[in-house]
């Protein structure tokens with residue numbers, strides 16, 4: 001596409017931005033799901049809702065193709081598993097740049113490459129610590145060599161667990177001792193290169209990990225006890241966490257680092273705090289805060305630059321951190337909005353625009369055949385429940401979740417249906433040793449939605465088989481009911 005056309009296209013996107021609210025608002029678009037919307041459908045969803053920036057977790061060519069000519073700003077990523085390879089040799093990084101970016105840089109507004117994702121997370125036990133900085137250096141060098149270094153900056157999205165405060169005050173912030181020396185090197189490199197510091201901040205996890213966490217603080221509500229720190233006044237986790245980072249940077253001698261919040265959001269299911277009501281409350285507070293057009297207390301002149309996490313629910317995300325992991329979307333997996341959201345922060349109760357032209361599988365559900373089950377030993381049912389949950393998705397059945405109130409029979413039906421839908425309604429996926437049957441009456445109950453998957457088309461269907469760590473928990477849970 002001609003350069004002139006691109007310039008026009010970017011100007012147009014600026015106008016749209018001005019008309020549509022917070023200009024620095026981005027979203028994370030992940031794809032760890034069995035049934036993915038076509039990239040073009042997702043891009044239309046972004047456009048319809050005035051979202052002008054996305055962060056993706058790879059450099060998938062189909063995704064980048066769909067973003068061509070849209071003027072939407074993109075942060076692409078190199079997964080953690082490639083860090084060692086990138087670190088090994090500058091040539092590997094050069095190959096990555098030429099294979100993944102060169103075809104798109106003229107048509108897609110790629111501005112950042114995320115080198116790894118939260119590589120210093122404590123749960124990784126240091127697996128990626130050694131390779132991250134060399135990989136970052138090699139990738140930026142490769143970008144420079146391809147003459148892209150000015151427009152595309154390499155950075156490393158980090159979890160906020162790389163720094164902490166020894167008190168509740170942001171001014172006691174400092175980097176975690178085990179990664180401090182490394183952080184000094186990385187920050188220095190990013191700064192010299194004009195690259196941003198990218199940090200993921202999760203007020204939900206503060207509450208998830210500590211029931212005594214002041215809830216008003218997570219929801220941007222007045223009424224909680226504010227934290228006073230020097231002359232600064234903190235009433236919410238975003239401000240306090242962000243300034244803890246700024247203080248940590250100050251303490252290593254860096255005062256003016258550009259900061260991007262790479263992930264922030266609230267899940268809607270899979271935990272008692274993860275509800276649609278709480279997510280609605282959180283996002284309302286967040287958008288209001290963003291539209292103050294003021295940054296954190298310590299740096300009020302610089303507006304927040306944020307990417308929401310996330311765009312769509314992903315039913316293949318690891319539930320090791322918690323069952324809520326599969327429910328971070330502001331939209332359901334099929335692009336239906338979950339709750340009203342006002343991207344302008346003006347508090348209008350408006351549903352976001354849903355994905356258009358989505359095609360679904362047939363109106364068929366898989367449920368327990370009560371005729372049979374009433375005459376079967378409960379041991380057999382539990383065995384089949386275990387199968388369904390191990391290779392399906394039972395995260396919405398966990399305590400405090402949207403389907404936790406079902407009767408024990410409906411509980412099993414939910415599990416059977418998820419298994420069946422995730423396998424594209426294959427007849428053999430609704431058997432469970434004869435305990436299940438296919439029905440054409442919507443099996444949803446109250447706020448517990450028995451979904452029907454989207455039609456991803458024959459030939460594009462995924463094979464999968466993922467872990468069985470939760471099966472036992474579900475059997476126990478079922479037995480308790």
Ligand SMILES: *[C@@H]1O[C@H](CO)[C@@H](O)[C@H](O)[C@H]1NC(C)=O
Nearest residue numbers: 121122123124125126127128
């Ligand atoms: C980290 O270490 C713990 C305990 O030694 C172990 O259970 C876990 O699987 C390890 N995680 C990774 C990602 O290596």
Ligand SMILES: *[C@@H]1O[C@H](CO)[C@@H](O)[C@H](O)[C@H]1NC(C)=O
Nearest residue numbers: 038040041044356357358359
């Ligand atoms: C709608 O979806 C179908 C296939 O699912 C596709 O062939 C068609 O081009 C789409 N139409 C629009 C306007 O996106």
Ligand SMILES: *[C@@H]1O[C@H](CO)[C@@H](O)[C@H](O)[C@H]1NC(C)=O
Nearest residue numbers: 369370371372373374375409
């Ligand atoms: C199965 O048992 C349940 C609970 O005892 C009862 O409500 C239901 O009517 C029975 N179904 C059949 C088909 O017998």
Ligand SMILES: *[C@@H]1O[C@H](CO)[C@@H](O)[C@H](O)[C@H]1NC(C)=O
Nearest residue numbers: 363442443444445446449452
């Ligand atoms: C089934 O019913 C629920 C509400 O109970 C509704 O939200 C959902 O859209 C329905 N599903 C279909 C495929 O009609």
